[in-house]
Amino acid sequence: MAVYEVRLQGRAEVAEGTMAFHFEKPPGYGFAAGQFTNVALIDPPETDDEGDDRTFSMASAPSEAELIFATRMRDTAFKRVLKTAPIGTAVRITGAAGKMVLHSDPGRTAVFLAGGIGVTPFRSIIVQAARDRAPHRLFLFYSNRRPEDAPFLEELQRLERENPNYRLVATMTGMDKSRRPWQGETGHLDKEMLGKYLGDLRGPVYYVVGPPALVDAMRKMLTAAGVPGGDIHMEKFTGY
Secondary structure, eight states, X not given: OOEEEEEEEEEEEEETTEEEEEEEOOTTOOOOTTOEEEEEESSOSOOOTTOSEEEEEOOSOTTSSEEEEEEEOXXXXXXXXXXXXXXXXXXXXXXXXXXXXXXXXXTSOEEEEEEGGGGHHHXXXXXXXXXXXXXXXXXXXXXXXXXXXXXXXXXXXXXXXXXXXEEEEEEESOGGGOSSOOOSEESOOOHHHHHXXXXXXXXXXEEEEESHHHHHHHHHHHHHXXXXXXXXXXXXXOOO
């Protein structure tokens, strides 16, 4: 697999405890919305047992000028280095891979089920779909504890206003600890919440990304609702 050297162009907090890192895009670097890559530090000033590289889903869309990766900022050497690296610092990335990409049949609704930072590949897909005026009907069910914890929430809300084929259903499970008002759904993603917006759960193609417990719970729920296994695509995010 090809390896590219890219430089850090900026970073920003996109939720409490979550940062997005912006890197230059190498000439000719191609990927499909929803894919991932490996990011490796070059001669970092510190390291630990977790190593000097991580796999990240692309938060950026192929049409955007930069590559964007977002992550929860745990206290590891890799993330400390990335958080404090001077602008212009180089890292190595591989070519893109992964099958978490939008299906080709526009007649079938796509349903994205995301927990926390698991929303990153869906941001890529939704931004690209808006740019391409994709005819697919898209639903994003997005679970977080609080609005403060939800990466890209405001942008995903804005994109809903711009793309009539896209619907965001964000739900919060810990509003008793929030400082912000919230008018959306509350509670965990479940069959009743999906049914409220989708009707019959059979028919759409499902994409599930997030912590292992959420992914396993969604797979079990969808299977029990009669959704064929081939219509459920899953990716577990570990080591936040």
